[in-house]
Amino acid sequence: MTLLKRVLPLLSQLSDYGREKLRGDLSAGLTVGVMLIPQGMAYALIAGLSPIYGLYASLVPLVVYAVFGTSRQLAVGPVAMVSLLVAAAVAPIAEGSPQLYVGLAVLLSLMVGVLQFGLGVARFGFLVNFLSHPVLSGFTSAAALIIGLSQLKHLLGIDLPRSNFIHEILWTAAGRLGEVHPLTLLLGLGSIALLVGLRWWSRALPGALVAVVLTTVVVWALGLDEQGVAIVGTVPGGLPPLSMPPLDWGYARQLAPSALAIGLVGFMESIAVAKVYAGRHRYEVDANQELIGLGLANIAGAFASAYPTTGGFSRTAVNDEAGARTNLAAIVSAGIIALTLLFLTPLFYYLPKAVLAAIIMVAVAGLVDWDEARYLWRVDRRDFGLMVLTFVATLTLGIEQGILVGVIVSLIVIIYESSTPHTAVMGRLPDTETYRNLKRNPEAMTRSHVVVLRMDANLSFANVSTFQDLVLDLDVNDPALEAIVIDMYPVNQIDSTATHTLRDVIETCRRGGVRLYLAGVKGPVKDVLDAAGLSDDLGEERFFLEVHDAVEAAEAAVEDDESAAEPISS
């Protein structure tokens, strides 16, 4: 039973289910479902797909995540960023063929799902930590600009070639301003005004739905489609057809880098949101189980005509506010979508594309993260630089290249941080046996011939170089040095590379006639030193529990040397 609950987290969510929870889930499910109809269709446009595919992506993945995911409020489905990445990945390969385009989008969902599922099963959830927040934020801001501008053609009613570079889009649009379709523009701007106004008035209103209904009625009543306003047209009814992704090795290889990007970016967006709401409601989300849940949702989606999905920020917020207590809410949302697909698709015939563009533009305007940029400028100038770098790289080099730059920069930061741990030369606090960092405690006392060092990190291949330099620096600068005491208390683990370096350090000290003492070596570390033969190499008499005892022993040894040397010199 426990195993079953771990594999199917929904079961434990439902273990103490009652009327109050049901009311919350029903209300939230209805609200999000109604919100999903226009959003899903709009996001499908970003992905370069027909609107109906946005609805397909809002059905099966929701139900599958609801069963396997650990977050109780997370609203899975099509999101703007992943949609943009899908378009960037599929468009260059599918040039011209709509059927192939859909096939590739679905194949991508399968690949993303398999990747996420595999990472989850292999317990690689810790990878969530490897993209830094400013990098994600810079990327999101740039992507929001690109997404917003990609909808310009629908808003202006002119035909613009697809591009991921905003200067290209703006330049081409400026050259064709004369072709703008006034009625379309009016509808679009009106929708934007309506959306912003409704949101300002009350966040609880389903603004997008109101705009969709209103503009559809207007187009139908006034026959605007006959005057050149682009409409969605016939939307096929019924549940999504079962699809078999084109399992073509050549396509899969071409899509692989994109699948990696979508899998990781999608997961990171999702887990960040999930953790916030898990914290608020005091339950745990498990990163590995989340990967499994999202992975299965994408795999199942691939067989039901869905393109890649993940947990989205805005709908999750609405879901929570509307009272979602368990994943039943998501199943209710999926039910709304199913009913829509079965009975309501004829109503979308007169839906103008301009309103979908307006919905997208209003949604992504909030993603350009000016506040974060200002915050970083104030709090952390280096992170500000990272954000700007990723932002500029995404706008100038392209979307996937922007992510790549962000990943590389994040990795470099991690390597840098790992390889430069905090180190300290320590002194004894007056009238105590306590040793502290000299820089922070200038009153601490040092001895003439004995230096006490500390490195605040586990000794591993990533930082042995710093450790070695810490000792070598001393060696070079201070010929009067007689003994070095290393405070090993912060070291909880030591890897094999570090044992080699420690052997080099012991050897260096011996050749230099400097005694080396280790203080506060913890049990597991001592075991490794024993196995590596370093305890014998250094000598057990050089190990001490407390820094102070090691220093005393070193001092005594130095005095012995001097008194032994005296008779000769005198």
Add this chain to the structure above:
Amino acid sequence: MTLLKRVLPLLSQLSDYGREKLRGDLSAGLTVGVMLIPQGMAYALIAGLSPIYGLYASLVPLVVYAVFGTSRQLAVGPVAMVSLLVAAAVAPIAEGSPQLYVGLAVLLSLMVGVLQFGLGVARFGFLVNFLSHPVLSGFTSAAALIIGLSQLKHLLGIDLPRSNFIHEILWTAAGRLGEVHPLTLLLGLGSIALLVGLRWWSRALPGALVAVVLTTVVVWALGLDEQGVAIVGTVPGGLPPLSMPPLDWGYARQLAPSALAIGLVGFMESIAVAKVYAGRHRYEVDANQELIGLGLANIAGAFASAYPTTGGFSRTAVNDEAGARTNLAAIVSAGIIALTLLFLTPLFYYLPKAVLAAIIMVAVAGLVDWDEARYLWRVDRRDFGLMVLTFVATLTLGIEQGILVGVIVSLIVIIYESSTPHTAVMGRLPDTETYRNLKRNPEAMTRSHVVVLRMDANLSFANVSTFQDLVLDLDVNDPALEAIVIDMYPVNQIDSTATHTLRDVIETCRRGGVRLYLAGVKGPVKDVLDAAGLSDDLGEERFFLEVHDAVEAAEAAVEDDESAAEPISS
């Protein structure tokens, strides 16, 4: 003057130069120069080049490194591993054209040099830390096997197609055993016996040179070349021609991944050796200046027909043993090579290729690191796994793929280590105000409603998830919890991502009715918290210098609550 000495480290090495140092440098330079002649020619064979290119690579790069490098014993020049990587990179592109092959090898040297120089100038020397020792060791061992077997054709005197897969080489060789040329095999095995015997007898003997001279004389005297023993043949005399690498963008793109691999692997091999000897002689090597030195050596080499070079292990050891005190030794070695090129190349006509193959095989046999494998098995089982993984990947997937696997695995380990710092729930040691890890100090006392936590790392994007979970785990498991004290003493830095997480944690605690206290926050961290508005958010009264004071305050607040609640309940 100081700047000049920093840019040209040779100047400071020569500042107190005397007769004794000169004697050491002359002796070491002569020894290494004599050793370089056969080694250089042999390594050129590994790289798939004519032997003469090994001598070219032993000339200009040595002099340039001598001027710009910080190591005083490092012997730069062609090395086995880099030669193998050059062959793996160039052979598939240059198929069939010897002239193009040379051009690409020289272009590769330029690219490697520019990469290393750029990384050095940008202070990216810390990247040296990102390949773990077991990964390098596994890769080296596999490469040694591949290098050794690649010479089998010269030893057996049969024609084998080039391959980087040992099973292919062995399988093809087995099928052609009937074609083995007995005289060649005899010469080769004889040379191996001679090399091993001489090394066993005395390490100071230039064994390779003895073998080369002996076998050349034998081939010439007995006319073995007319009986089918492959000889080196005409070697062009004179200093290397100035070369202009083919600056072709297409080739450069194809070679880029290899240049990256060679640049990093070469640098890591070199700096590891340099650090060992710097430690023994008590001076410092600067990783960034080393990158600049090796980079300039490779760039200059590219214009003098050299293929990529780096600091090698075996010649550096010989250089040091023979008494090298400054980089003048390397300049002496280069002088020997120059004299050889000017006057001695006719003597190489009868040099049998089998003896070069023998030299290589004996040299790389020592690189298969059985000792390290046994050591890792004993000391660190996870590192043993990494070594085996890289070893197997290099043998089965290919050389560059093997490095790639090693790099990825090393990165995953770094990310994993960064994202899972040591954490502790702490208790108060009896009769003190000191708080320590409960797990290590089971006698430490805990309070009922106040939990003290500590994470031993700087708070950054890589580990905030662990930090968040540390607090959330408590929250979930212990409903009686009233206050959390976080010991911030180990935190020296906090980045912007961590400030967001800390805000989430503060918010989570507030919603859960749990008081949060921070103890021992250091100055720079407090500044960031102030700038981020977190100090105001939490309230200045929640900051304490000592853990004990924070715990006392938390206890007092809990009691206040209870006494305030009492009148209502009673």
